[in-house]
Structure formats: structure tokens, C-alpha cells
Amino acid sequence: MPNLSRKFIVFLLTSSAIYQCANIGNPEGGSRDTTPPVIDSVESTPNLQRNFNPVTAEQDIIIKFNEWVKIEDAFKQVVTSPPLTYTPKIELKGKGVVLKFDPREVLKANTTYTVNFGKAIKDITENNAVRNLRFVFSTGDIIDTAYIAGKLQDAVTGEFKEDQLIMLYESEADSLVYKQRPVYFSRSDANGNFIIENIKDTTYKIFALEDANSNYLYDQDKEKIAFLDRRVRPGEDSTSLLLRYYSSFVKPRLMGFDTRQPGW
Numbered sequence: 001m002p003n004l005s006r007k008f009i010v011f012l013l014t015s016s017a018i019y020q021c022a023n024i025g026n027p028e029g030g031s032r033d034t035t036p037p038v039i040d041s042v043e044s045t046p047n048l049q050r051n052f053n054p055v056t057a058e059q060d061i062i063i064k065f066n067e068w069v070k071i072e073d074a075f076k077q078v079v080t081s082p083p084l085t086y087t088p089k090i091e092l093k094g095k096g097v098v099l100k101f102d103p104r105e106v107l108k109a110n111t112t113y114t115v116n117f118g119k120a121i122k123d124i125t126e127n128n129a130v131r132n133l134r135f136v137f138s139t140g141d142i143i144d145t146a147y148i149a150g151k152l153q154d155a156v157t158g159e160f161k162e163d164q165l166i167m168l169y170e171s172e173a174d175s176l177v178y179k180q181r182p183v184y185f186s187r188s189d190a191n192g193n194f195i196i197e198n199i200k201d202t203t204y205k206i207f208a209l210e211d212a213n214s215n216y217l218y219d220q221d222k223e224k225i226a227f228l229d230r231r232v233r234p235g236e237d238s239t240s241l242l243l244r245y246y247s248s249f250v251k252p253r254l255m256g257f258d259t260r261q262p263g264w
Contacts, residue, residue, distance in 0.1 A: 032126060033123070033125060033126045033128065034126070034128060035128060036122075036123065036128040036129060036130045036131065037065035037066060037067050037069050037121065037122075037123050037128070037130055038065060038066045038067075039063060039064070039065060039066075039130075039133075040064040040065060040066055040095075040096075043062075043064035043096070044062060044063045044064045044096070045059075045060075045061050045062045045063065045135075047135055047136060047137075048136050048137070048143055049137045049138070050137075050138050050140070050141055050142070050143060051138070051139070051140065051141060052137040052138065052139065053107055053139050054101050054137075055101045055102075055103065055105045055106070055107055058103075060098050060099065060100050061098070061099040061100075061115070061135055062093070062096055062097075062098050062099075063096055063097050063099075063133070063135070064094070064095055064096035065095050065096060065097075065121075065130075066095070067095060067123055067124075068095055068123070068124045069092070069095065069096070069097065069121050069122060069123055069124065069130075070092070070121075070122055070123075070124050071090060071092060071097065071120050071121060072119075072120055072122060073119075073120060074090045074120045075087070075214070076118075076214065077117065077118030077119055077120035078090055078099075078115065078116070078117050078118060078120050079115075079116050079118070079185070079186075079187070080113060080114065080115050080116075081113070081114045081116070081182075081184045081185050081186065081196070082108065082111065082113065082181075082182070082183050082184060083181045083182065083185070083216055084101075084102075084105055085102075085104075085105060085106070086101075086102035086104055086105050087102070088100055088101050088102060088105075089102075090120075097117075097121055099115065099135075107139050108139065109139055109140060110138075110139060110140030110141070110142070111138065111139050111140065112136065112137070112138045112142075112143050112144040112198045112199070112200075113136070113137055113138070113139070114134055114135070114136050114197065114198050115134065115135040115136075116133075116134050116186070116187075117130065117133040117134070117135075118187070119131070121133060134197075136198050143198065144198050144199055144200050144201070145197075145198065146198075146199050146200060146201040146234035146235070147195055147196060147197040147198070147199060147234055147238060148168070148195070148196050148199065148204070148206070148232055148233075148234055148237050148238060148241065149193070149194065149195040149196070149238055149239050149241065150193075150194060150237070150239070150240065150241025150242055150243060151188075151191075151192045151193055151194070151241070151242050151243070152164055152166065152188045152192045152194060152208050152226060152243045152245060153192055153242060153243070153244055153245060154244075154245045155226075155244040155245050155246050156245075159192075160188070160190075160191050160192025160193075161188055161192055161208075161210075161245055162188055162189060162190045162191075162192070163187050163188065164187065164188045164208055164209065164210055164211075164245075165182075165185055165186075165187060165208065165209045165210075165211050165216065166185060166186050166187065166188060166194040166196060166206070166207075166208050166243070167182035167184070167185045167206070167207045167208070167209060167216070168182055168183055168184040168185065168196060168199065168204040168205070168206055168232075169182055169183060169204060169205040169206075169207070170183050170202065170204060170205075171205065172205070174205075176205070177207045177209070177217070177218045177225070177227070178217050178218040178219050179217070180217075181216040181217065182207075182216060183204075184196050184199045184204075185216070188208070194208075199234065201233075201234050201235070202233070203231040203232065203233045204231060204232055204233070205227075205228075205231060205232075206227065206228055206231075206232050206241070206243070207225060207226065207227045208225065208226035208227070208243045208245065209223060209224075209225050209226075210223050210224040210225070210245075211223065224245050224246060225245070225246060226243040226244055226245045226246060227243070228241075228243065
């Protein structure tokens with residue numbers, strides 16, 4: 001019996017040790033890591049390049065970090081402005097992220113492109129997201145630096161809207177919001193703030209859209225929309241714009257036509 005008791009005690013101590021080893025946690029008294037991954041600029045593709053066309057040059061965009069990272073919700077978080085025809089591939093490689101453009105993609109000439117990664121890239125331990133990560137390049141000699149900023153608010157409740165599309169168009173037609181993809185766009189943050197950067201210094205039609213099917217078009221009645229009845233311009237509208245959200249938008253439609261010739 002004494003031998004059996006000693007064996008039982010040894011078994012309990014061994015089991016306890018194994019259990020404690022299997023449950024790994026933060027060291028007692030240790031602080032939680034709240035620092036997001038930091039870009040390794042030496043190992044990354046240089047930002048703000050001119051005459052840069054990764055599609056024709058078959059060159060990937062590589063962004064390296066000082067620690068291991070992961071990618072979450074890339075389809076929604078990673079957006080390119082102006083919009084691309086084909087969705088690029090985003091992959092992990094070592095302590096970095098690789099963005100590969102579709103070989104069928106044809107980028108516009110003399111245009112500044114912005115790849116906004118949103119909150120897609122996080123460290124693998126504490127889910128600290130890399131904030132405000134943008135890769136900007138121009139297919140021409142100039143990188144556009146103009147911007148437009150403001151707030152998006154629900155017209156009924158007064159609440160500010162997060163993660164909604166803010167879209168700019170160069171065309172004049174009101175119908176373009178459900179026929180054409182925007183030339184530039186961004187998304188609102190948790191406080192309804194938005195900023196669309198690296199755009200040409202010209203005037204634009206502006207819309208905000210609750211894009212339910214992620215196609216950059218107003219094509220569903222349940223999608224909410226906001227717009228201004230005037231064109232906006234960088235400088236004049238760089239900080240004070242207020243877009244008010246409505247539950248529906250009446251699409252322009254042909255009511256009839258007049259066949260009479262002038263003078264009749």
C-alpha cells in the first residue's frame with residue numbers, strides 16, 4: 001500500500017507538470033504586446049515610385065516586416081484606387097506580404113495608383129494590425145498629391161458610418177454611380193471620417209455607397225447612398241465635406257422623348 005500511494009502521488013505531480021506545460025500563457029507580470037509590425041524598408045519594394053508598372057515589368061510588390069505576420073479579410077480590406085479589373089493575389093512570404101497583379105491587368109498611363117491594405121495585415125501573436133499602410137506608385141512621371149476629406153453621417157439617426165465606400169468620378173452624369181466604377185475611392189473609419197489621397201487636382205462628382213456585393217456599383221435597392229449636388233475639388237473641399245446617408249436613391253430613367261424638330 002505505501003508503494004501504491006507513492007506511485008499515485010508521482011502520477012499526480014507528473015500530470016500536473018504536463019498540463020501546465022501544455023497551457024502556455026503570458027509570463028506572470030509581463031505586459032501585453034500592443035505594437036503592430038514595423039515595415040523593413042530595406043527589404044521592401046520602394047514606395048512612391050514613378051514610371052512604375054509592376055504588370056508589364058512582371059514585378060511583385062513586396063512588403064517585409066520585423067516580425068511574422070498574417071493576412072485577414074484581404075478581399076474586403078485591401079483595395080486599389082483607381083479600381084483594378086482583376087483582383088490581385090496577396091500571399092505571405094517569410095516575414096512579409098507579396099502582392100501580385102494579374103498578368104491580364106492593364107494599368108492606366110500617367111496615373112497614380114494607391115494600394116490600401118486597411119487592417120488586413122496583423123502580427124500572429126496579438127492581432128495588432130498595421131495601420132494606414134498604403135503603397136503608392138505612378139505609371140507616369142508625376143505622383144499626384146491632391147486629396148479630398150470629410151465625414152459620412154446617417155441622415156436619419158445622425159450616426160457616423162464606418163467602412164463605407166467614398167467614390168469620386170470625373171464624369172458629369174448622375175447615372176454613373178450604377179454604371180461605372182469610380183476613378184478614385186476610399187473607405188470611412190469608425191468615426192465616419194474619410195480621406196481620398198493621391199488624386200489629380202480637378203473636379204469630381206462624389207458619392208458614398210453601402211456596397212453590399214463589393215462591385216463598386218449602386219445596383220441593389222437595399223444599398224444606402226449619399227451624394228452632393230455639386231462637384232468637389234481638392235483644396236476647396238479638403239477637410240469640410242459632409243455626406244449624409246439615405247436609404248435609397250432614385251435612379252434616373254427615361255420618362256419620354258420629344259420627336260418635334262426645332263421651329264415646329
